Amino acid sequence: MSHFPSERILMGPGPSNVSPRVLEALSRPLVGHLDPEFLAIMNEIQDLLRQVFRTSNPLTIPISGTGSAGMEASVVNFVEPGDSVLVAQHGVFGQRLAEEMRRCRAECTVVSVPFGEPLDPEQIQVMAEKCRPRLIAVVHAETSTGVLQPIEPIREICDRFDSLLLVDAVTSLGGHPVLVDEWKIDICYSGTQKCLSCPPGLAPFTASPRAIEYLNSRQTKCQSWYLDLTLVQNYWGENRTYHHTAPVSMNYALREALGIIVEEGLEMRWARHERNHQALVAGVSAMGLEMKVSPEFRLWSLNTVVIPEGVNDLQTRQELLSKYHLEIGGGLGDLAGKVWRVGLMGETSKAQNVLYFLHALEKCLTSQGFRCSAGSGVSAASDVLAE
Amino acid sequence: MSHFPSERILMGPGPSNVSPRVLEALSRPLVGHLDPEFLAIMNEIQDLLRQVFRTSNPLTIPISGTGSAGMEASVVNFVEPGDSVLVAQHGVFGQRLAEEMRRCRAECTVVSVPFGEPLDPEQIQVMAEKCRPRLIAVVHAETSTGVLQPIEPIREICDRFDSLLLVDAVTSLGGHPVLVDEWKIDICYSGTQKCLSCPPGLAPFTASPRAIEYLNSRQTKCQSWYLDLTLVQNYWGENRTYHHTAPVSMNYALREALGIIVEEGLEMRWARHERNHQALVAGVSAMGLEMKVSPEFRLWSLNTVVIPEGVNDLQTRQELLSKYHLEIGGGLGDLAGKVWRVGLMGETSKAQNVLYFLHALEKCLTSQGFRCSAGSGVSAASDVLAE
Numbered sequence: 001m002s003h004f005p006s007e008r009i010l011m012g013p014g015p016s017n018v019s020p021r022v023l024e025a026l027s028r029p030l031v032g033h034l035d036p037e038f039l040a041i042m043n044e045i046q047d048l049l050r051q052v053f054r055t056s057n058p059l060t061i062p063i064s065g066t067g068s069a070g071m072e073a074s075v076v077n078f079v080e081p082g083d084s085v086l087v088a089q090h091g092v093f094g095q096r097l098a099e100e101m102r103r104c105r106a107e108c109t110v111v112s113v114p115f116g117e118p119l120d121p122e123q124i125q126v127m128a129e130k131c132r133p134r135l136i137a138v139v140h141a142e143t144s145t146g147v148l149q150p151i152e153p154i155r156e157i158c159d160r161f162d163s164l165l166l167v168d169a170v171t172s173l174g175g176h177p178v179l180v181d182e183w184k185i186d187i188c189y190s191g192t193q194k195c196l197s198c199p200p201g202l203a204p205f206t207a208s209p210r211a212i213e214y215l216n217s218r219q220t221k222c223q224s225w226y227l228d229l230t231l232v233q234n235y236w237g238e239n240r241t242y243h244h245t246a247p248v249s250m251n252y253a254l255r256e257a258l259g260i261i262v263e264e265g266l267e268m269r270w271a272r273h274e275r276n277h278q279a280l281v282a283g284v285s286a287m288g289l290e291m292k293v294s295p296e297f298r299l300w301s302l303n304t305v306v307i308p309e310g311v312n313d314l315q316t317r318q319e320l321l322s323k324y325h326l327e328i329g330g331g332l333g334d335l336a337g338k339v340w341r342v343g344l345m346g347e348t349s350k351a352q353n354v355l356y357f358l359h360a361l362e363k364c365l366t367s368q369g370f371r372c373s374a375g376s377g378v379s380a381a382s383d384v385l386a387e
Numbered sequence: 388m389s390h391f392p393s394e395r396i397l398m399g400p401g402p403s404n405v406s407p408r409v410l411e412a413l414s415r416p417l418v419g420h421l422d423p424e425f426l427a428i429m430n431e432i433q434d435l436l437r438q439v440f441r442t443s444n445p446l447t448i449p450i451s452g453t454g455s456a457g458m459e460a461s462v463v464n465f466v467e468p469g470d471s472v473l474v475a476q477h478g479v480f481g482q483r484l485a486e487e488m489r490r491c492r493a494e495c496t497v498v499s500v501p502f503g504e505p506l507d508p509e510q511i512q513v514m515a516e517k518c519r520p521r522l523i524a525v526v527h528a529e530t531s532t533g534v535l536q537p538i539e540p541i542r543e544i545c546d547r548f549d550s551l552l553l554v555d556a557v558t559s560l561g562g563h564p565v566l567v568d569e570w571k572i573d574i575c576y577s578g579t580q581k582c583l584s585c586p587p588g589l590a591p592f593t594a595s596p597r598a599i600e601y602l603n604s605r606q607t608k609c610q611s612w613y614l615d616l617t618l619v620q621n622y623w624g625e626n627r628t629y630h631h632t633a634p635v636s637m638n639y640a641l642r643e644a645l646g647i648i649v650e651e652g653l654e655m656r657w658a659r660h661e662r663n664h665q666a667l668v669a670g671v672s673a674m675g676l677e678m679k680v681s682p683e684f685r686l687w688s689l690n691t692v693v694i695p696e697g698v699n700d701l702q703t704r705q706e707l708l709s710k711y712h713l714e715i716g717g718g719l720g721d722l723a724g725k726v727w728r729v730g731l732m733g734e735t736s737k738a739q740n741v742l743y744f745l746h747a748l749e750k751c752l753t754s755q756g757f758r759c760s761a762g763s764g765v766s767a768a769s770d771v772l773a774e
């Protein structure tokens with residue numbers, strides 16, 4: 001019953017490794033969800049989230065569910081039946097956004113590109129002219145493809161059509177710049193288990209005053225009661241009106257994880273993610289492997305490496321896990337069986353993990369007949385890390 | 388940043404106190420949500436939940452949200468727009484069920500009674516004849532009133548109209564008998580932070596094969612993607628298809644909390660909840676206070692005590708918290724300012740907590756001019772505990 005889980009190096013698409021400080025915070029005794037001490041913690045969390053989202057939005061809170069609940073809250077609160085919305089889709093999570101829009105009975109137009117490519121703002125502009133969207137939704141960091149989609153050109157299109165901008169920052173927040181106020185993002189959500197290095201279970205969320213204005217003047221009730229922000233905001237706001245029981249322990253953990261981020265400094269943290277990503281890319285390239293995404297659109301937090309011919313996807317991942325205690329992710333959607341997804345998120349984004357992964361990958365690949373010069377990956381990565 | 392929360396005796400409507408074993412489980416290092424070790428834990432949790440729900444339902448899982456997410460999952464998956472449903476309502480959580488039904492665009496008929504009274508099956512029967520409900524929903528343990536609603540008479544009505552039976556067992560599961568198979572409950576949900584004594588954040592859920600048959604033959608898609616059980620069941624079932632990232636740490640905690648319950652034995656646990664409840668009732672009665680609910684319908688896990696005249700509600704609760712580290716709940720909805728809600732759930736249901744609460748309450752009340760003979764509450768409770 002009480003057996004201890006194995007130690008893993010979590011280099012998949014999340015969860016990432018969690019600091020012992022965060023695990024310790026999780027294990028503290030509980031207070032009630034309306035206890036003055038918990039209310040103070042809620043305030044701290046909101047302040048810290050504002051720093052990490054780079055925003056002054058009053059409504060900046062963790063939604064009580066995983067990143068997908070953050071996505072659902074972002075859609076059901078800001079979309080009404082019949083609304084024209086545009087989803088700029090470049091992977092599985094963009095597809096999911098479109099599915100959420102349809103379940104809200106929105107008129108959903110989709111612009112899409114093949115998995116692994118970024119969206120072309122020109123194409124979005126053309127479709128926006130046709131459908132005149134009240135809201136444009138896009139995934140910043142596509143966890144399924146490894147593409148980082150620039151947000152500012154899409155904001156310009158939103159400005160032309162007076163559209164709200166909804167951004168999925170699940171795999172970028174805390175690892176890449178996510179500048180909510182500067183980029184004029186209206187609705188933004190993330191997950192705790194990626195670059196924030198907190199266990200999964202909460203979805204950081206923020207909404208601009210303009211989005212809140214829309215929310216408070218909706219014609220219809222939100223179809224979700226659990227995620228209805230007109231109610232949730234009264235619990236996180238000054239009134240502290242009971243809505244649902246907040247996940248107390250998970251909020252302890254989030255506070256600690258955000259505290260660690262602020263101590264490190266966001267810029268330092270972004271630079272660390274970039275450096276370790278560059279080392280990983282240098283390593284796999286030196287081994288003769290290819291990255292799926294072209295350099296200027298690569299995520300630092302999630303690296304998609306093309307599986308070379310003759311190499312068995314599942315066998316490699318299983319060997320990495322069982323022999324090296326190293327988890328990486330398989331491909332998702334159109335990229336299933338074609339790429340590996342190698343996460344370098346939060347606590348996991350460390351030089352030693354990059355080097356150890358390259359070492360382990362070389363062993364697994366050469367045992368399957370793949371040829372590369374011994375130590376080439378580790379050596380190339382080490383050079384980048386030494387710069 | 389890292390200050391430790393105060394120790395509290397959590398005698399409110401939840402969260403209840405959590406065993407150090409569960410806190411320790413929370414703090415274990417994370418594995419991935421598709422790791423073979425985690426899949427094994429998922430199987431264990433399902434087995435344990437079946438034991439606690441007294442069911443053999445294959446779909447018996449924790450929903451990734453708090454008890455309210457369990458309620459929402461139970462409604463959005465099993466109700467379609469235009470469906471005739473009947474909500475038998477005897478408190479705030481029944482009202483919430485009706486609200487969830489309306490947000491699903493169901494034709495919702497409500498039978499209600501004043502807060503603090505149980506429902507009359509006759510009345511439900513009369514309304515069922517009129518509206519011919521496809522589903523009847525009822526709260527087993529009304530956390531807002533302290534009423535335990537007998538389920539079997541309502542099942543008989545369901546049988547007459549071939550209706551599905553949906554039961555909210557948030558405040559009863561693990562503290563009172565909840566016999567899903569014997570009572571032929573089709574859809575049942577709970578929360579982790581009540582009589583299961585696990586932190587809030589998951590919602591134990593089970594559905595009968597008949598409910599699943601309905602689910603799989605729905606005419607419309609579930610309006611929630613996050614809670615869509617046609618998708619969620621593929622992650623918890625044999626396929627292990629990725630849906631959303633499971634809250635790994637919370638599932639560690641739930642496994643441990645359920646293990647503790649099975650070690651104690653459900654019957655022993657129910658008996659413990661009953662005994663401590665009887666002691667509490669004897670104590671407050673000896674002090675001259677009144678219980679809100681008549682004896683045969685009283686919850687063991689949540690005791691509603693009428694606030695005596697001349698006593699200040701908020702002042703009393705604040706004094707209990709600040710001087711005695713004891714949290715109790717205020718009234719909710721129609722009972723706000725009229726009752727206190729005193730929880731004796733899971734780990735909190737202990738003789739020492741009953742005695743200490745009565746001692747502390749006497750001090751708080753007499754300081755406000757309330758008159759009762761010194762030590763009468765503690766003495767009466769002690770007699771019951773000695774039986």
